[in-house]
Amino acid sequence: MSTSRRLTQLDIAKLAGVSQATVSLVLNGAENALARIPQDTRERVQKIIRETGYVPDPIARRMAKGSNRILGVFTYEPAFPSAQADFFLPFLFGIEEEAQARGYDLLLLTGAGQGAQRKIFAEESRLRIADGCIVLGRSFDRAELQRLVAGDYPFVAIGRREDAGAPVPYVGADYATATGQLVQQARALGHSRLAYLGPTETAESTVDRWRGFHAALGDGVQLALHLADTAGSDDALLDAVLQSQASAVFCVELADAVRLETAAHARGLRFPEHLSVMALGSHIRSEGSRTRFASFLIPREEMGRQATAMLVRRVEGASSPGDAVPQALLPCEPIAGDTLGPAPC
Structure with missing residues (x-):
C-alpha cells in the first residue's frame, strides 16, 4: 500500500481483515467494547497499527469522543525571542503547570507562515485540533477577537480586553x-x-x-x-x-x-x-x-494558571449559556525597590 497519504482506519481494517468499526473499538479502548472482540482479533489489529505507525486523526477523534484533551496556546508575538523572553515565559510556565495538573496537553499555535502577520484563524483546521485556546499578546487583532467572541470555540484571553461585540473571557492584572x-x-x-x-x-x-x-x-x-x-x-x-x-x-x-x-x-x-x-x-x-x-x-505565572483553569471549565461545560462571561483581574504585588525616595528640597 502506498504511504504517500495519511493512513485511515479503513486502511487498517483492510490490512487486518476486520471491519472499520472493529478498528475504532480497539483504538478507543473501552473495556465493555473490547470484551466483545476476540483476543486474537484485537492482537491482529494492534499488530497492524504498530507495523504501519498509524496515528489516529485528532480531529476525527474529537468528533468521536468530544475531546482531545489538548489546549491551544496562541501568541500574537513570538513567544521565545530573547528580547521578550522575560515577558512571555512566566505565562507559559503557569499554563503548562495547570494543564499538566488537569491532564491536558498543550499545542503552541503560530497562526501564519514566516514573515506573515500572525493570525489565529490563518488555518482554522489546526485551531480545531485543540479543545480550546489561550490567547496572549500585548495587542490583539480586533476582528479576530470579535470572531472568537461570536463563535462557539472556547477561548480565554490573558490580559484585560474590552468587549468585542460581547464580553471577552480573560484573566488580567490590575x-x-x-x-x-x-x-x-x-x-x-x-x-x-x-x-x-x-x-x-x-x-x-x-x-x-x-x-x-x-x-x-x-x-x-x-x-x-x-x-x-x-x-x-x-x-x-x-x-x-x-x-x-x-x-x-x-x-x-x-x-x-x-x-x-x-x-x-x-x-x-x-x-x-x-x-x-x-x-x-x-x-x-x-x-x-x-x-x-x-x-x-x-503575577504572570498565576495569570497563566488561572487562565488555563478558566479555559478547562469552559471546555468541559462547567458553565451554563446564561452564566456571566468569566473575567478576573489579579492584584500586583508592590516592589519597594531602591529608586523611590523623598522629593529633593
Missing part, C-alpha cells in the same frame, strides 16, 4: 490599582511634579496604567511631562525630564527606566537622591543594570 499605589507613595514622599514616559492608548494594559496614574494625581500634584514616544537618545530622554523639573518619573517600560539610569550615572546623578524613577511593572530583563527599581510584580 495595572490601574498598582500604578495608582505607586503615585500615592510618591505623593506621600513630597513629590508634586511627576513625569510619565510611555503610551496611553496602544492596548488595554497601557490604558489601565494611565488611568490608574491619572486618577491618583489629586490636588497639588502636577503632570510636568508626558512623553508618549520615548524614541531618541538616552541623554535626550534625561534632558526632557530634567527640563520639566519633575522629581519623580513613571516609566511604562522598564527599558526606559534603565535608559534614564544610564544617562544619569554618566552625569553623576543618583537615584533617588536626585531623581525618583519607577517602572510600571517589569516587562523585560534589565541587563546592564543592578538597580532594583520601585515597581510592582505582574
Whole structure:
C-alpha cells in the first residue's frame, strides 16, 4: 500500500481483515467494547497499527469522543525571542503547570507562515485540533477577537480586553490599582511634579496604567511631562525630564527606566537622591543594570494558571449559556525597590 497519504482506519481494517468499526473499538479502548472482540482479533489489529505507525486523526477523534484533551496556546508575538523572553515565559510556565495538573496537553499555535502577520484563524483546521485556546499578546487583532467572541470555540484571553461585540473571557492584572499605589507613595514622599514616559492608548494594559496614574494625581500634584514616544537618545530622554523639573518619573517600560539610569550615572546623578524613577511593572530583563527599581510584580505565572483553569471549565461545560462571561483581574504585588525616595528640597 502506498504511504504517500495519511493512513485511515479503513486502511487498517483492510490490512487486518476486520471491519472499520472493529478498528475504532480497539483504538478507543473501552473495556465493555473490547470484551466483545476476540483476543486474537484485537492482537491482529494492534499488530497492524504498530507495523504501519498509524496515528489516529485528532480531529476525527474529537468528533468521536468530544475531546482531545489538548489546549491551544496562541501568541500574537513570538513567544521565545530573547528580547521578550522575560515577558512571555512566566505565562507559559503557569499554563503548562495547570494543564499538566488537569491532564491536558498543550499545542503552541503560530497562526501564519514566516514573515506573515500572525493570525489565529490563518488555518482554522489546526485551531480545531485543540479543545480550546489561550490567547496572549500585548495587542490583539480586533476582528479576530470579535470572531472568537461570536463563535462557539472556547477561548480565554490573558490580559484585560474590552468587549468585542460581547464580553471577552480573560484573566488580567490590575495595572490601574498598582500604578495608582505607586503615585500615592510618591505623593506621600513630597513629590508634586511627576513625569510619565510611555503610551496611553496602544492596548488595554497601557490604558489601565494611565488611568490608574491619572486618577491618583489629586490636588497639588502636577503632570510636568508626558512623553508618549520615548524614541531618541538616552541623554535626550534625561534632558526632557530634567527640563520639566519633575522629581519623580513613571516609566511604562522598564527599558526606559534603565535608559534614564544610564544617562544619569554618566552625569553623576543618583537615584533617588536626585531623581525618583519607577517602572510600571517589569516587562523585560534589565541587563546592564543592578538597580532594583520601585515597581510592582505582574503575577504572570498565576495569570497563566488561572487562565488555563478558566479555559478547562469552559471546555468541559462547567458553565451554563446564561452564566456571566468569566473575567478576573489579579492584584500586583508592590516592589519597594531602591529608586523611590523623598522629593529633593
